Amino acid sequence: MSDKQPAAQQVDPALAADTDAPTPPQDVPSQLVETQKPSLFARIAGGSIGLSIGAALAAFIVGGLLIAVTDPATQAASRYFFARPLDTLAAGWSAAYDSYVALLQGSIFNPNGRNFTQQIRPLTETLTVATPLIFAGLAVALSFRAGLFNIGAQGQIILGAIVSGWVALNAGLPVIVMVPLILLGGIVGGAIWGGIIGVLKARTGAHEVILSIMMNYIAANLLVYLLKTPLLQREGSSNPISEKLGENALFPLLLGPQFRLHAGFLAALLAVAFVWWLLNSSTVGFRLRAVGANPNAARTAGISVASGYIVVMALSGALAGLAGAAQVAGTEKVLSTGIAASLGFDAITVALLGRSKPVGTFFAALLYGAFRAGGVSMQVSTGTDIDIVLVLQALIVLFIAAPPLVRAIFRLPDPTGAPRTKKKKSASKAVEAAA
Amino acid sequence: MKLELRKVTKRFGDFTANDSIDLTVTPGTVHCLLGENGAGKSTLMNVIYGLYRPTEGQMFIDDQPVEFSGPSDAMAAGIGMVHQHFMLVPVFTVAENVALGAESIKGATLDLESTRKKIREISDRYGFQVDPDAVVEDLPVGVQQRVEIIKALVRDAEILILDEPTAVLTPAETDQLLGIMDQLRKDGKSLLFISHKLREVREISDDITVIRRGKVVGHAQPTMSTTELASMMVGKNVQLTVDKDAAQVSDKVFEVKNLTLMADNGVPLLKKVSFEVRGGEILAVAGVQGNGQTELAESIIGLHPKATGSLSLNGTELLGMSTKQVLRSGVGFVPEDRSKDGLIGSFSISENLVLDLFDSPEFSSAGTLNRSKISANADRAGTEFDIRMGSKEHTASTLSGGNQQKIVVARELSRDLQLFVGSQLTRGVDVGSIEFIHKRIVQERDKGVPVLIVSTELDEVYGLADRIAVFLHGELMGIVPPTTPRSVLGQMMAGATYEEALAADTEHSEASSGSAAKTQVTESAPRAEGEENER
Numbered sequence: 010m011s012d013k014q015p016a017a018q019q020v021d022p023a024l025a026a027d028t029d030a031p032t033p034p035q036d037v038p039s040q041l042v043e044t045q046k047p048s049l050f051a052r053i054a055g056g057s058i059g060l061s062i063g064a065a066l067a068a069f070i071v072g073g074l075l076i077a078v079t080d081p082a083t084q085a086a087s088r089y090f091f092a093r094p095l096d097t098l099a100a101g102w103s104a105a106y107d108s109y110v111a112l113l114q115g116s117i118f119n120p121n122g123r124n125f126t127q128q129i130r131p132l133t134e135t136l137t138v139a140t141p142l143i144f145a146g147l148a149v150a151l152s153f154r155a156g157l158f159n160i161g162a163q164g165q166i167i168l169g170a171i172v173s174g175w176v177a178l179n180a181g182l183p184v185i186v187m188v189p190l191i192l193l194g195g196i197v198g199g200a201i202w203g204g205i206i207g208v209l210k211a212r213t214g215a216h217e218v219i220l221s222i223m224m225n226y227i228a229a230n231l232l233v234y235l236l237k238t239p240l241l242q243r244e245g246s247s248n249p250i251s252e253k254l255g256e257n258a259l260f261p262l263l264l265g266p267q268f269r270l271h272a273g274f275l276a277a278l279l280a281v282a283f284v285w286w287l288l289n290s291s292t293v294g295f296r297l298r299a300v301g302a303n304p305n306a307a308r309t310a311g312i313s314v315a316s317g318y319i320v321v322m323a324l325s326g327a328l329a330g331l332a333g334a335a336q337v338a339g340t341e342k343v344l345s346t347g348i349a350a351s352l353g354f355d356a357i358t359v360a361l362l363g364r365s366k367p368v369g370t371f372f373a374a375l376l377y378g379a380f381r382a383g384g385v386s387m388q389v390s391t392g393t394d395i396d397i398v399l400v401l402q403a404l405i406v407l408f409i410a411a412p413p414l415v416r417a418i419f420r421l422p423d424p425t426g427a428p429r430t431k432k433k434k435s436a437s438k439a440v441e442a443a444a
Numbered sequence: 445m446k447l448e449l450r451k452v453t454k455r456f457g458d459f460t461a462n463d464s465i466d467l468t469v470t471p472g473t474v475h476c477l478l479g480e481n482g483a484g485k486s487t488l489m490n491v492i493y494g495l496y497r498p499t500e501g502q503m504f505i506d507d508q509p510v511e512f513s514g515p516s517d518a519m520a521a522g523i524g525m526v527h528q529h530f531m532l533v534p535v536f537t538v539a540e541n542v543a544l545g546a547e548s549i550k551g552a553t554l555d556l557e558s559t560r561k562k563i564r565e566i567s568d569r570y571g572f573q574v575d576p577d578a579v580v581e582d583l584p585v586g587v588q589q590r591v592e593i594i595k596a597l598v599r600d601a602e603i604l605i606l607d608e609p610t611a612v613l614t615p616a617e618t619d620q621l622l623g624i625m626d627q628l629r630k631d632g633k634s635l636l637f638i639s640h641k642l643r644e645v646r647e648i649s650d651d652i653t654v655i656r657r658g659k660v661v662g663h664a665q666p667t668m669s670t671t672e673l674a675s676m677m678v679g680k681n682v683q684l685t686v687d688k689d690a691a692q693v694s695d696k697v698f699e700v701k702n703l704t705l706m707a708d709n710g711v712p713l714l715k716k717v718s719f720e721v722r723g724g725e726i727l728a729v730a731g732v733q734g735n736g737q738t739e740l741a742e743s744i745i746g747l748h749p750k751a752t753g754s755l756s757l758n759g760t761e762l763l764g765m766s767t768k769q770v771l772r773s774g775v776g777f778v779p780e781d782r783s784k785d786g787l788i789g790s791f792s793i794s795e796n797l798v799l800d801l802f803d804s805p806e807f808s809s810a811g812t813l814n815r816s817k818i819s820a821n822a823d824r825a826g827t828e829f830d831i832r833m834g835s836k837e838h839t840a841s842t843l844s845g846g847n848q849q850k851i852v853v854a855r856e857l858s859r860d861l862q863l864f865v866g867s868q869l870t871r872g873v874d875v876g877s878i879e880f881i882h883k884r885i886v887q888e889r890d891k892g893v894p895v896l897i898v899s900t901e902l903d904e905v906y907g908l909a910d911r912i913a914v915f916l917h918g919e920l921m922g923i924v925p926p927t928t929p930r931s932v933l934g935q936m937m938a939g940a941t942y943e944e945a946l947a948a949d950t951e952h953s954e955a956s957s958g959s960a961a962k963t964q965v966t967e968s969a970p971r972a973e974g975e976e977n978e979r
Contacts, residue, residue, distance in 0.1 A: 290812050292803040299799065303788040308747065309779050310800035311768030 061362050061369065064408035065376070069109070072401045076108045076393055077101030108393040115386025116379035126267050131382060133270040137340060139378025141166070143277040144332035145356030146363060146370040147284045148199075148325045152217075153365040154288060155321035156301030161206055161221025162329040163353025164228030165199040169330025171232055172198030174251060174337045174344035175241065177258035184257045188338075191258065192276060195334025196327040202228060203326020204319060211315035217322070225353070233346050241344060251344035260339045273335035277371075280328060285367040287324075297321050329353065358406045377402065445506055445522050445602035446470055447492070447634055452501035454484075454491055461487040463658045464501065469603065474625055474635040476649035476666075478642075478677055480874040484658035485638050489607055492636070493525045494518035505603070524596025525605040528612075530588055534581035539563060541580055542595050562598050570627050585732075586617030593624065603634045610644055614732045615902060615934040622648050640677065640875070642670040643903075678875045686882045686907040694892030696723030696758055698863050703753035705739050705918075713739045714751070714918045721863075721894040726885070727923070728909035729898040731937050736918035737898040738780060741867045744896075745777045746770045757863050771800050774862030776888075778852050778869055780898065782845075786852040789841035793833055794822030796840045797855050821858075829854035830880060846877035853881055857888060864888050867898040882908060902930060 077083050083100040090097045114120070116135045122128035145162045152159035173194035180190060206220045235241045236249035243252045260271035288294040299307040300317035308314050336348050359377055363370030384398035451464040461484045469475040479485045490496045492503065494512030503510050505521055512518045515525075532541050543559040560576040567574045572590045580588060589609060596604055606625070610618045625635055625648055639645050645652060645666070652664040654676045662676055698721045705714040714736045721727045729737050743751040746767040755762040762770050771777065779785035787796050798807050798818050807817050822836040831850045833843060840848055853869070869885065870878040885908060889895045899905050905912055906926055914921040914936040922942045924933070935945035 286812075290815070292808045292811050292813060295795070295802045295813060299788055299791070302790045303784075305785045306788050306799065308767065309745070309777070309785040311766070311771045312800075313766070313768070 058364065058369070060409060061364055061373070064405050064411075065362070067408045068401050068404035071404050072397060073105035073109065075400060076105045076397055079394075080104035104391075104393070107391045108387055108397070111387040111390045111393070112380075112383035112398075114383070115390075116383030119386075130268065131386070133264060133268040134382040135375065135378045136274055137269045137271065137378075138381045139374045140271075140274045140277050140339060141332035141335045141352050142355060142359055142374035142377050143371055144280055144335060145329050145352050146359035146374045147280055147367060148203075148328035148332070149356045149360035150363060150365040150367065150370045151284060151288070151297075151328065152321055152325040153360055154301050155297040155317065156304070157210075157217050157318065157321060157325075159203070159206075159221055159322065159325050160218050160357065161203065161224050161353070162325075162332075162356045163349055163351075164221065164225040165202045165326040165329035166333040166336070166349040166353050167225075167228040167232050168198035168202040168326075169195035169333030170198070170337045170344060170348045171235060171241075171333070172330070173334035174254075174348075177254050177338050178241070178252055178344075180258075181255070182257065184259075184261065187258050188260060188272060191260075191334050191338045192331060195330040195332075195337075197330070199330020199333065200323045200327040203329065204323035206326075207319035207322025210322070211318040217318075229346075229349075232344075232348070236344065236346060249346050254338060254342045258338055259342060260335070269340065271335075271339040273339035276331065276335070280331060281367050281371045284328070288367065293320065329356070332356075355402070358402055361406055361409055445634055446504075447523070447603045447636070448504040448507070449488075449492070450502050450504065452488070452491060452498045452503065454487055454496055455499045461658050462491065462498075465655065465658075465660055467653055467660070469634040469636050471602070471634045472629055472632050473650035474629050474637050474648050476637045476639060476645045476652045477655065478640065478645055478652055478664070478673065479655040480640060480677055480876075483655050483677075485655065486607065487658075488655070489525070489605055489636075489638060492518070492605060493523060519599050519601070522600060522602040523605065524593075524599060524601025524603070526589065526592045526596065526607065526609055528607045528609070530592055532580050532588060532591060535579065537577050537579055538574055538583075538591050538594075539576040541591060542576075542598050546599065559598070563594055566594050566597050570624055570631075572624070584617070585612050586614070586620060589613070589617075589621065590624070593628075601633075603636065604628065605636045605638070607638050608640075609637070610639065610641060614937060615930065616938060618644065641903075642673050645673065646670065674875055686886060688886045688908075689890070691725040691910045692890070692892070693725060694723030696862060696892060696894055697721070698758075698894040698896070699754070699756045700740075700744075701754040701756070703740070703743060703751060703755065705736075705743055705748055705751040712918050714743065716753070717918075717920050718753075719913060719920060719923060721896050723892045723894045724889055725910040726889050726895040726897055726908050727911050727913055728905040729896065729913045729915055730900075730902065730905045730933060731915035731921075732900065735915045737915050738867065739918070740915075741777070741780070741865050741896070741898055744770070744863075744865050745775060768800075774860060776856035776859060776861045776864040776866075778849075778856055778866035780867035780871065782848050782852050783841075787840045787848055790839055792837045793826075793831070793840055793843070793851060794818050794836045796851050797822050797825050797858075799855060801855075801859070825851075825854040825858060829857075829884070844874070846873040849873050849881065850877060853884060857884055861888065861891075861893045864893055864895045865898075866896070868900065869897065870899075870901070870904060878904075902933065905933075906930075 078101070080101065083097060083104055086093075086096040086100040115131050117132050119128050119131050122130070145166060148162050148165065149159055173191045176194035177187065177191050180187065182190070202224060206217055206224055209215050209220050210217050233249055236251065241251045243250050260273050262268065263270045263272060263274065286294075288298065296307070296312050296317055297320065299310070299312055300314050300321075304314045307317070332352055333349065336352070337344055341348060355377060359373045360370055362376070363373035380398045380401060384395040387393050387398075388395040447467075447469040449465055449467040451466065452462055453460065453464050454462040465488060467475070467477070467488075477485050477488070487496065491498050494515045494517050497513075503512075505523075510521055512521070518525075533544065536544070539556045539559045542563055543554070543556055548555045548558055563574065563576040566572065567576075572594065574587060574590055574594060580591060583591070589612070593604070609621060613621060622644065625637065629635060629650075637645070637648065646668075647666075649666045652666060652673070653660055654662050654664055654673070656677065664673055664676055700720065701718050703714050703717040704712070707713050717736070717740065719727070729740065731737055739748060739751075742748055744755055744762065746762070746765050746769070749764075751763060753763065757773065757775070760773060762773070762775070765773070783789060788799065791799075795802075795818070798821060801807055802813060802818070807814050807821070819836065825831065826833060826836060829850045831843075831847050831854065833847065840851060843851070849870070853866075856864070856866075864885070866885065869881055873881065882904075885895060885897070889910075897904075897908055899908075909926045911923050912926055912928065912933065913923045914933065916937060916939055921936050921939075924936070924942055928942075929949060932942070932945040932949045935948055936942060940948065
């Protein structure tokens with residue numbers, strides 16, 4: 010021991026001197042070889058907040074152009090564009106401006122309302138519409154963080170709706186017991202449906218995208234089938250629809266009977282907090298993030314990747330199932346074939362816009378809720394088609410996905426790493442020889 | 445052709461990778477660029493090869509200023525590059541690979557005949573022994589490298605850049621490469637040789653330029669001692685040999701019996717491997733990569749559930765346990781590829797330091813991580829293992845290779861160990877960190893822990909080992925004392941038993957130096973297919 014001590018001290022001063030440099034100079038070159046290259050998917054899902062905001066803004070600009078171009082008044086003015094070009098521009102501007110104002114008024118605050126209730130109703134509508142999107146968005150975001158692409162939120166929502174709907178229709182208990190029971194039904198239904206995907210992936214290595222798409226079909230048809238059996242079908246009806254839910258099985262309204270906002274929104278807030286804790290502070294979340302970020306290193310550190318897949322898919326499914334419960338007992342009050350609408354797919358875009366982070370997903374869901382709520386009043390008051398809202402949603406995702414694409418085309422350096430795109434250029438000529 | 449760099453500077457943002465580098469490579473010489481990992485060697489090569497544009501400064505070829513907008517310009521100007529990672533298409537033949545990018549066409553068909561002719565010419569001239577019709581993936585690594593050199597020569601390269609060419613070679617292959625470089629030099633080519641392996645540098649170089657942190661810190665002569673060169677490279681006195689006392693054997697013991705592992709395609713990766721490591725000694729596994737060493741290490745920590753045989757640690761059977769159980773029973777493991785298996789690049793440094801302990805009572809309670817303890821652990825490990833980091837909350841990918849490796853080593857050595865298994869502990873690690881890591885391993889040994897080291901670096905093997913195990917094609921060729929000469933070890937790695945190798949070596953030293961070629965021809969073609977399949 011004694012002869013080693015001086016040697017250690019001999020090293021120390023030189024090393025200590027090096028720590029003065031604020032950034033170790035070795036970093037950039039070493040990244041050229043050392044850094045794990047984030048996958049395209051990781052870069053899309055893990056973009057910065059600036060990217061999300063920028064994408065939304067760019068979508069609004071392009072959307073505004075589309076509104077202007079499709080506006081009848083603008084089109085009329087464009088016929089004499091070369092005589093009076095300003096007419097066309099003015100018409101186009103006012104069309105886009107009016108539409109967006111209507112969208113805003115329809116989703117947040119309507120100053121033309123006769124009383125405060127009517128003025129504030131748009132905001133509560135936005136929150137109501139956003140509630141299932143928050144649950145489903147969290148579901149997809151959670152799977153993203155574990156490196157899985159859960160396309161199956163749609164099916165998990167449907168299963169959540171089936172189980173919670175069945176509970177709501179059959180358990181005649183007081184509302185205080187019913188609400189948690191219905192939520193639990195959603196959790197169980199969704200978790201089973203998601204868990205199946207997780208088990209299949211972990212045991213057989215099948216890809217979760219294929220599995221979850223197929224599970225979506227099965228869920229949709231299972232719902233149609235069940236709605237035609239005495240188990241769920243309304244007595245005396247030939248349509249695939251259930252009985253209306255009883256008063257005891259409905260989520261309590263938060264702001265009284267003149268608004269639709271229900272207790273499901275509070276549950277969604279709790280879910281946001283839960284997922285935040287799960288991802289940032291829990292051991293389970295650590296394991297899931299490790300599996301998602303680098304399964305090889307996770308395995309080497311003794312983390313079971315297979316059980317990670319099962320756990321994350323069950324958790325993701327449970328969250329999606331809650332969206333189904335919120336639909337049944339919160340807004341729809343009946344189980345029908347259209348109970349999940351396109352929530353499961355919107356959830357993917359919500360999670361992308363929210364950068365797979367719980368709070369981000371929450372705000373992204375609010376934005377989508379606002380689109381939905383405001384779109385209706387926009388169509389009524391300005392005649393702009395509500396489908397423009399879908400175009401806006403699609404554009405946002407397109408712009409979020411575009412930066413890597415744009416960087417690839419122009420060979421710009423990747424802001425997350427070192428300037429390695431140029432190295433790839435030479436490598437692309439020939440595949441690396443296996444050593 | 446003479447290559448000259450005058451005040452070449454390359455910056456990435458605020459960071460200066462190369463700071464006004466002056467360098468001249470004269471025809472008929474081998475000029476070595478010596479520097480640690482991260483010193484800026486590769487960046488400079490990429491500048492010369494046209495992959496990066498210099499921020500400032502000018503390059504001259506035969507005193508004419510040149511500017512490249514891409515590798516094709518550099519190639520046209522007579523610069524050829526042999527990359528560290530080969531740029532070859534494995535399923536193509538040698539001729540197809542050489543023709544790639546400069547195919548000659550006869551009518552609508554590819555004319556490979558002219559390429560074949562050129563390959564044969566070059567091959568005969570320099571004694572490459574490369575068959576133009578061999579499929580590249582069937583060739584040994586050393587021959588694949590020659591294909592890379594041929595690629596450059598076919599394009600009439602007069603200036604050849606070799607980027608750490610010996611990193612992937614066996615000692616015998618390395619000697620052959622040095623021979624080839626010597627011939628090229630005699631033929632009047634200008635060679636720029638990048639390396640941090642001092643022995644080779646001293647053997648082949650005419651001039652040595654040492655760079656550190658992007659700056660030229662001096663010129664050295666090949667006659668200088670390795671210690672002097674290393675000190676120049678690192679900027680401080682380094683100890684190249686590992687200081688250790690004789691092994692004090694403890695009662696701990698790790699026994700491997702008949703360990704066998706088959707790849708999914710039935711190819712054996714490990715064949716009835718048996719040996720034991722006693723507490724307080726270091727057993728170093730030597731051998732060319734892809735001969736089962738990786739699988740051996742991974743089998744020990746339970747990453748290959750299909751392995752059969754027995755792995756007994758102080759009487760406890762490890763085989764059949766999950767990786768977590770193995771780690772928790774006191775096995776420390778450093779995987780050979782830290783960025784792939786050892787670290788999560790997007791996780792913070794403190795998270796990486798608890799990657800295998802995050803759910804232990806020490807760092808969590810009731811399913812919630814104890815952030816303050818994890819953070820305190822990072823502070824402790826950072827100081828103890830001298831991990832140089834801006835902040836412990838930065839992601840691990842922002843660190844240099846040496847510091848990343850220190851994270852892995854720190855994590856594994858921070859537990860109370862019954863066995864330590866480490867693969868390629870110092871690969872891509874700077875000299876200063878190598879010294880430190882070696883010291884820690886010896887400390888662990890002196891605590892009485894059995895230590896198993898896998899390394900392709902003979903210097904490391906000799907520096908650390910109390911005994912050396914040699915692997916070939918998944919078989920244990922023998923366990924030899926660390927006093928065994930390098931040449932004997934090299935022959936064992938190519939398939940000779942200890943006795944054969946020893947006999948051949950004695951014979952060799954009696955005969956003239958030329959007869960060394962005899963054993964060098966018995967080149968093996970180690971392949972890592974099984975390893976890929978296994979994952």
